[in-house]
Amino acid sequence: MGIITRRIAVNGARLAAWFMLAFALFPERAAAMHIADGILPAGWAGLWYVVAAPFVALGLRGMRVQSARSIHFKPLVGLTGAAMFVISCMPIPIPIAGTTSHPCGSALTAIIVGPTITALIASVALAMQALFLAHGGLTTLGANTLSMGVIGGFTGYAVFHIGMRLGLGAWASAFAAGLLADWATYAGTAFFMATALAESGKGFSMFLALLAAFAPTQVPLGLLEGFVTAGAYGFIMRRRPEILTVKTAVEPV
């Protein structure tokens, strides 16, 4: 076995052991922004599929184009995809609320590979979670892709680049992107729930009630996601800054 192969195996096994430990400690259903099968009526579930589909299609196109332009792009998508899959089903205890919830990873993914490919990655990660981990559902995959991949991804991407243009600096922009993308994702979930489930004329009040119910958990978790996004972005900037320019040929900044 060559030295490189051995290092890959050792690093992979080490990380896998940590994640196995984390999953073993928290084996309960831990989805949070995920809407499970059965919650959305068929008409609403179908509508959100239709709305999400063009973003996923654009992600597929972007993936094809950018993979042809850079040999680093597929490993980058592999890394961000695995990260989003793991992050978005990892329950984090929030002591002040006494509950658990998960970050989304949408902002970091969107900053690195672009928002449409984030939608594609989210759809794959969410489909696997629905099939194997009882997180979310196949009938609600469109709504969940929209909230985590599209709303979270585009919010994170936009906030990051607006922050950079305003001269906030990379750290503050990445922090704001992580924070607001997380909150936007949960606001998206609240919107999909309220539009589908509220009685006539009570949609807005249900939306506010859902936001209020999410807030004690998601306010601190959003801050955590902001720090993680800024930390990861800073790490890439120091270690391999050229990675951050891989995607810009297709998705304009």
Added chain:
Amino acid sequence: MSFIKDITSSVTFLMEKWSGVDDTVVAKFAQAAGRPPAPGTFDGMGDLGLLMFLLAGLAGGFALGYFYRGLFGEKAGRDKAGGDVV
């Protein structure tokens, strides 16, 4: 006033210790609206759900380590022994 009452009562959903907000928020609102979540694929099948979590952790962790090594492991495509990384 009714939505203030809704908000107040919704916050009390969060009193169940360490439950995920899918249960304390999403599922409870859905149940209140008469559309409870459907059972998951491996619900009620013993430790099969736990096994799937372990396998997902293994697969996700391996993919993270593998691609991390490829992208960040060695500077400028060279290993520590000085050979080119293929």
